[in-house]
Structure formats: C-alpha cells, structure tokens
Amino acid sequence: MSDDKIPLRLSDLPHLLQYISPDSRETWVEVGMGLKAEFGQEGYGPWNIWSQSSKNYDGKAALAVWKSFKKAGTGMGTVIKQALDAGWRPEKTEMTAEEKKRFATESELRRKQRQAEVEADEALLNEMRALVAESCQRIWDEHCQPAGKSAYLERKHVDAFGIGFFSTTVVLSIDDHNKRCQVWSGSSAMQFFNNLPKPRPPSLSFLMFKPGSIAIPLRDASGKLWSLQAINGQGTKLFPKYGRKSGCFHVLGPVDDPLDIAVAEGYATAASVHMALAWPVAMAVDSGNLPAVTRALRSQYPDARLLVAGDDDPDTKGNPGRTKAEAAAAAAGGFSAFPNSVEQA
16 A cells, blocks of 8 residues: 555544654655645644654744645655654554545545635635735835935945835734735834734734835836835845745846846845946845746846856855756856856856
8 A cells, every 4th residue: 555545544643743753844844744735724733743842843933834835745645654664554554445435535525625725725825915915016106215225235335226215114014814904104103013912913914114124126027016025224134924926026227128137136136236237137036036037037038148146155055046046047048157156057
C-alpha cells in the first residue's frame, strides 16, 4: 500500500507525529501543509500541539504560517513517508472491502470540505486584495507628496524617483472579518489607535505611514496600483496585509521606448543603478519576484537590452540573490550584474 493510501484518521496523528521532529523549519512547514491538505482546518490542532515540542515554537507565528498554507503544496503522503522513515508503523494497513469503502467515503468528504475551504480562502483573498488596492490608490492620490525628507534615502545616498512622502501620519486599517479597509489621517489616525480593541483581534491589521516614511507604489504591467511598500527612517520595510506583490513593481525613470532597462530587488539598489546608468529601472521588491517582473518587461519591451542587477548573498544559504537573478536574466534573454562582477546570461 502506497504512503498516501495508508488509512489515517485525525485521532491517529498524535502518535504518528511523535516520530517526526518539528525543529527543522522545512519539515515543520511540510508537515503543516500535509495535514492541512488532508484534514483542512481540523489538522491545525494536532499540528500546533506537535509544534509546541520544538524549542523554537511561537504560537502567533505558527497560526500565521498555518493560515498561509493554500491549495498548492505538500500532501499527506510526504508526512507519512517521513514518519515511516523514522520508524512509525500504522496499526493496520490491510482493510476489508467495507473498511476500504468507508475510508474512501471519509477521504472524499474531507476532500470536498478542504476544497470548500480553499475556495472560501481564494474568494476572501481576491476581495480583500481589491479593497486594499483601492485604499492604497486613495493614500497615493490624497496623502503622498512628490518631495520630502527621508533618513533612509539620506543614509543610502539615493534620490527620490516616483515615490511618495508624508506630512502627517496616515494609517491603513484592514479588517478581513468585516471585509473592510479604511484610511485614517491626522487626528483621525489617533482616534483609530484610541479605539483599537485590546487585545487586537487577528482579523484586524494596519499599516502606518509617519512623516519621514516613504511609500513606493507597486503596479502591475498595465499600470494598475495594487499595493504600497512603506519604508521608515530606520529602513524597516512593511506591506499591507493582502497587498499584491507578485508580478508588481515600481519603475524609476521614463520607459517610453527604452533601448536598455534594468531590474533590481530593493529601492536603494534600483535607485543606485538608475543614478549610475541613467537607465529606467524596475524595482521588483525581492528575489522571488524577479522572474515575474523580468517576464513582464521582456513582453513589453522585446527589443530592449535587459539587465538584472542582483544582490550577491554569499553568506545566505543557496545565495538566492545571485541564483534567482541569474535565472531570471537567462529566462528573459538578458544579462545579470552583481556588486563586483557582470555575467552574461
């Protein structure tokens, strides 16, 4: 019997999970994905209890990670294999015809319940993403100014290119229970904090822009604004919950019909490249978003020379800044550049 066909009920999980250590984050995430894929929300209890045996356990972080598990990911078969490899054995692997039928019925019911959860999650995500985009556009139109002071920009020795500054405090509140986004500014921002429930419910989050902070608009290839990245004077970078990032970017400089165009991860790097080369530069936010942004730019500007200015992270496992930049450049027919080298892709 294959791993994913071993009959398992919710009550079997505590014993099975005893054979797997939650100390490795990769394993911890895989187990969570597998349990949610098989048992839906009912899998959270056993997973959370098992997670608590790790010295790294953080209850709030565990709940946030669990909520992040969506329709794609690891299945229960991976979890069962990990337990089998560690010595776990199911009490019974052979079933009668009646037991097989009952197990198949239970599995199908769980599958339908999980599918309903996935569809509800997707519907909520799409609705909240649209509401956040509307509120970010309102903040950009009504509260962002084209010039101002930023300790972050001064420390990085870069200029402002198409970003927003604030003369007063602005708060974007996001309530996914009531499916509502609100913008508070000035004295009303103080009112928001005075009326904030304690403890704050998990359905309510907020993003605050203070004077001295900057806002970077993140748009898709058609120019629609989906989100804002906030960077305060200390360089802390934050995004609104449900703000879309994938495939979105901010372009520094004009891009009417460029002969050359570059892509970089963060704003400071993008601004440095733009100031050095006078090329338009798309800020992709992070290395994981580089492939989508380079594809979009290549589609829009098929004849332009495309440079991916990557971050070289030799002290980070797998050096994602370099590897993802090189891969994105190669896929788009461009070339990659790093702080001390340039490589043809």
